[in-house]
Amino acid sequence: MTTTITTISPISGAAILTRSGVTESDFPPILATAQKAFSTFRHTHPLAARQQIVKKALQILASRSDELGKEITEQMGRPIAYTPKEVATAVKRGEYLLKVSGEALKDTPGEVEEGFKRWIRKEPLGVVLVVFAWNYPYLILVNSLIPALLAGNTLLLKPSPQTPTIAEHMVSIFEEAGLPSGVLQTVHCGDLPTLSKLVARPEIASIAFTGSVAGGLAIQQAASSRIVPVGLELGGNDPAYIRADVDVAWAAAEIVDGAVFNSGQSCCSIERVYVHADIYNQFLAEVVNVLEGYKLGDPLDAATHLGPVVSARSASTIAEHVADALANGARLLTPDVFSAGQALGQTFVRPELLADCTPSMRVMREETFGPLIPVQKVASDAEAVALMNDSSLGLTASVWTSDLATGEELLHLIEAGTVFVNRCDYPSPDLAWTGWKDSGRGVTLSRFGFEQFVRLKSFHLKDYPK
Structure with a gap:
């Protein structure tokens, strides 16, 4: 049974948007699309191609900062004097992650030894679920979207019901920039039990969650039946x-x-x-x-x-x-x-x-x-x-x-x-953004922000003795 998600304006108190939320029966086709896209995207689009798509997408995003900023204001209430700057800052953050992606994702050579060839490669994980909050939706999404995509993963983007259009815009912008259909998908979900069932699906290879401590604990519990990386960016005091x-x-x-x-x-x-x-x-x-x-x-x-x-x-x-x-x-x-x-x-x-x-x-x-x-x-x-x-x-x-x-x-x-x-309230893109104690687990931003979206594969070759 389809659920309806309603966005209430914090300005007027009126309903301004509705979306159809997923149910458990929707999971198989969504996940099949993501897995099929992953099976080809990682091979047909090497890092250089992915970098070009990200570069173009960021250019498109920058060109729309005013209209997208106004939409943030309407949906979550931050004054219009500041919301276009969120989009512009998200672009700058994405540009930094793009700049360091070659270094962050490159192979690591092993020790030199005659007759042997060894190295460590960073391989994509598969289908990544990104659950992101309403308060800085573009900034938060960029933290995971850019490194996960550059690493070669496919993504499901689950926006907050308060700002539902952000994921939709990003999917559209990246496809306009040349990203194959199915690599990014929007998943609207308005309740924690349904989201928890999606987290528990074996097709989900990684979860990146930004939200409350209570929400993070629930996501962690939902993922606990299997071994899967869960990145949590939670609250602060x-x-x-x-x-x-x-x-x-x-x-x-x-x-x-x-x-x-x-x-x-x-x-x-x-x-x-x-x-x-x-x-x-x-x-x-x-x-x-x-x-x-x-x-x-x-x-x-x-x-x-x-x-x-x-x-x-x-x-x-x-x-x-x-x-x-x-x-x-x-x-x-x-x-x-x-x-x-x-x-x-x-x-x-x-x-x-x-x-x-x-x-x-x-x-x-x-x-x-x-x-x-x-x-x-x-x-x-x-x-x-x-x-x-x-x-x-x-x-x-x-x-x-x-x-x-x-x-x-x-x-x-x-x-x-x-x-x-002498500064505060500023996640610098060249530094690791990570919470201690109950503020979270894992890292976004910096070169280290790529690590939760890859797994290491060691290659060990010995010369043929004949």
Whole structure:
């Protein structure tokens, strides 16, 4: 029985798109198409040919950044001032992965020995299932799509029901660039039980999942009946530490951007802020000044900084975290400049500055995924690092200081996959994007991002003795 997936606009609350979701009976033809495409594509299109297709597809994608960006705004609510830049950044990320693909996928020679020839080859896996989130759909998809395709795999792209058209556009763009039909397919799926059954199918050779910790655990469980690589990019509760030696106004502006950009709906946005006692009050005052310059409003207005959060449920979770913090002693310091935006609807959530937070508050322990700036005072570097590491999550962390040497020393002590000094919320394509603890498993981006989409095959040849 076909299921209908409905996309609800976070701007208006109205239904704006519907798609037919797959059922278990749809799996055999989808998987047969992917397997048939794999059996030919890997041989008929060597790496050089695949690189040319990717290069052309990225050029097409770049040419459509404005129209595709507007669609992101309509479907998930990020302001139009920023969404075309996501497409442009996805192109740049793809171009970097394309540039390093020859080096990342080349053979590795064995030791030289007379009479022998040995090498290690990176072979494609087969059918790769990519399950990706709505908050940065093009960026997240590129992380897996480009290396998996360049390695010679075929892919099933499962988009979020909130942004269903992204996978469809990418399939169309890559086929326009010369990719054979069937190498990429879109699979719409609106429920976890059906997706779990697809994950469990033996034809699926690899799974790349980006989403919540709960979703990642469910995917991992669904794949547990067999040996199959599962890459998980999950949540974050990412901390920032502001040392006393910074320019406080500058640091405040950077922290606000890192915490509330995209309404805080990023796995690597700043979710906890630790500020040295010597500048604590000054920092709070400067954050208020920064927030006074932000506009919450219609995301189709180019002057808007913050649009709605993705759903009424998300808005409710954010409100619960704020209420818990206030009930446990936090102070709300948000300037009263957002009332016009809030009047647009429940999903238009203002950025909240919460002072005097403590480690027991939900806002400091859980991933809020909203535009909150919870701040706690600390007395030393050691206290800050201990609090930063006191989390089940470990995606990114940042230290803000004019003393780069000390900043670097502190990074060595912090438990996270990516650590920054004087920067945050930025997956650099030349660095491994990887989560520690419950933030994930596996790697995307960098030369290492190809490894979850290949398997090694060792070749060992001995001269014929006659």
